[in-house]
Amino acid sequence: MASSVGSVKGSSKELRDRLGDDARQRRGATNILDPREVQGDYDAGRLMTTTLDGEQRPITDADLAAFRRNARALGNRFKGGITPRQVIDLSLRKDRHRARTEIPTAVAAASRQAKDGALEVRFMTSSSPQSKRARHQVIVEFGEFAGLVANGGLSPRKAARELVRGRIRFDCDCEHHRYRRRYIATIGRYNAGRPETGYPKITNPSLSGVACKHVLRTMSEVEGGGSVQTFLARAIEKARGGGTAIQRTSQKAADRQAKKQDSRPMAANAQDTGDRDFDRARQALRRKSRATATKPKKTANGSKRAAALGGNANARDKLLAAAKELGISAEQAADIFKAAPKDKS
Ligand SMILES: [Zn+2]
Structure with missing residues (x-):
C-alpha cells in the first residue's frame, strides 16, 4: 500500500509550485480589503461585502471599525508569539475535531536552517477525503533552534524537547489556511509563509481560530511523536557538529511512520471529550x-x-x-x- 503522505521525492518542488501559484493568484486578486482601507480609507464605490453578522452584505463604516478592533485584539493576544501547545489550546474545537478524524498522518520530511537561525521543518500530512489534493504540506519554524544548538549543556534529546516548547511560526499550503488563517498568523506574527494583509471580510470576518487541521495534526505530532523528537534531536546534533541542519527523511522511513500513524485507532484514542489533544492537555x-x-x-x-x-x-x-x-x-x-x-x- 502506498504511504498516505506520498512520495518524498519531488515534494519540495510541489510545495514551491503551490506557493508560487498562490502568490501569483494573490497578486492578481482585486477583491482584497487592504490595511489602508481597514483604517478608514475605503471607497464605498468598491462595493465590497462582508459576512460579519452572518449574511453577506455591503461593508459599512461600522464594519471597518469592528475589523480594526478585531485585528487589534488579535495582535495583543499573540504578543509573546505562539508555541505548539498554544496552537492546540487556542484552536477551535471543530478544527481539532477535523484534525483528529480526517488527517491520520503527519511526517517530518525535511529540515534546514532559516536565515534568522530558526529551524525550518517541512511536514507532509495526509489530506481529507474532500480535498482536491492528495496531501498537504506544513512548514514549521522553530524559533529557539540557534540558542539550543549553542547550549551544549543540554543533550540533543533534551534540547529537542525544549525546542518544541518554544516559539514557532507556521504555514500550510491548504485553502483553509490561505483564506481563513493566514491573515491571523500575519497579525499574530507567527506566519512562516507569505504575509497576508487582506482582511478576511467574507471567509472569517470575526478572525476566529488559529490553525487548520493539517497544522493541528502536525502540532500533535510535534508535541508527542517520537519520530519528530528524533528528527529534531538529529538536526541539533548535526548543527552542533559544525554541519548544517539539512535533513531529508527517506521514503522508507516516511512510509514506516505514516503506516504506524495510519494504524492508530483514531476514535479509540479520542476518549472522554472525543478530543484527543485537549484530553492530553487535561x-x-x-x-x-x-x-x-x-x-x-x-x-x-x-x-x-x-x-x-x-x-x-x-x-x-x-x-x-x-x-x-x-x-x-x-x-x-x-x-x-x-x-x-x-x-x-
Ligand atoms: Zn492546512
Missing part, C-alpha cells in the same frame, strides 16, 4: 495538580476526619499542629488519632 494538568495538590488535599480530608472524631474545632487544630510538627500529613495524623486509646478524662 491529563497533563491533572498529573501536575496531583503532584502539587496531594498535601493540601490530605490536609483537608484529615481535618474533616479530625473534626468528626474530636467533635470540635479544637481537636482539629491540635491535630493539624501535631501533623505539622511531625512532618506528616493530617490524614496520617488522623489515623494515629483514631487508633490511639480515647482519653476519657
